[in-house]
Amino acid sequence: MSAVSSQPRRPRSGSRRDEAARLAVLHAADDLLVEHGFGALTVEAIARRAGVAKQTIYRWWPSKVEILLDTLVEDSDKRLPVPTEEPTAQNIRDYFRGFARFLTRDPAGKVLLALIAEAQHDPGTAKSFHKRYFGPRRDRERDMLARGTDAGEIAPKLAPDATIDALAGPIVYCALTGPGIPRDVVDTLVEDLLRPRSA
Numbered sequence: 001m002s003a004v005s006s007q008p009r010r011p012r013s014g015s016r017r018d019e020a021a022r023l024a025v026l027h028a029a030d031d032l033l034v035e036h037g038f039g040a041l042t043v044e045a046i047a048r049r050a051g052v053a054k055q056t057i058y059r060w061w062p063s064k065v066e067i068l069l070d071t072l073v074e075d076s077d078k079r080l081p082v083p084t085e086e087p088t089a090q091n092i093r094d095y096f097r098g099f100a101r102f103l104t105r106d107p108a109g110k111v112l113l114a115l116i117a118e119a120q121h122d123p124g125t126a127k128s129f130h131k132r133y134f135g136p137r138r139d140r141e142r143d144m145l146a147r148g149t150d151a152g153e154i155a156p157k158l159a160p161d162a163t164i165d166a167l168a169g170p171i172v173y174c175a176l177t178g179p180g181i182p183r184d185v186v187d188t189l190v191e192d193l194l195r196p197r198s199a
Contacts, residue, residue: 024050025057026071030107033068038114043067065118065125068111069132075108076133082140087148089196093187095144096167100186103175113175138164145194154194166193 028049032041041064047054061067080102083091103109115133119126141164148154156163167189174181190196 021050021052021056022060025052025060025067026074029064029067030071030075030111033114034107034110038118065115065122065128068115069128072108072111072115072133075106076102076112076137079106079108082137082144084140084144087144087151087153089148089153089194092144092148092154092194093190093196096171096190097183097186099168100171100175100181100183103171104180109175113172116172117176148194152197154196156194158193163193 028046032045043057043064047057080098083095115129119129142160145160
């Protein structure tokens with residue numbers, strides 16, 4: 001589940017007007033998703049909220065899923081970066097605490113949950129989600145755990161991918177089914193699965 005996206009941007013004309021319109025579309029998409037849900041979200045509604053022509057949106061994005069993925073990639077890169085500094089047990093713990101907050105308090109977290117749900121029954125969404133968001137973020141998370149292990153900060157009980165699944169899975173489940181994620185749930189998962197070195 002960051003600094004700068006590793007995904008190439010679609011070509012833009014480069015004008016300031018185009019960048020302003022692009023950002024308006026991204027903000028409109030995540031606002032409307034939070035307000036009305038994925039099923040009610042349409043390109044027409046996004047265009048109306050953003051104040052741009054529908055043709056402008058289709059020139060840049062083939063579907064609402066791709067708009068939401070741009071929103072998710074950019075917002076999570078800014079607000080939930082995977083730590084790249086010298087790994088410590090504390091900043092690894094803080095990352096997973098931040099993931100819990102992201103899912104429950106940030107509009108982009110709602111986008112992530114919606115895309116996870118949509119990917120379960122739409123192969124095209126699943127493919128784009130894995131290629132543009134899940135795969136690159138999983139690579140960075142795997143590297144974070146590997147560096148923490150090499151530094152002696154953590155001693156995971158499971159293989160890297162299984163460790164990330166075991167940590168993130170309950171957090172996502174709590175976000176999907178309840179109003180919040182207790183901090184002690186995250187801390188217990190980290191303690192049990194990563195066995196962090198004591199301060």
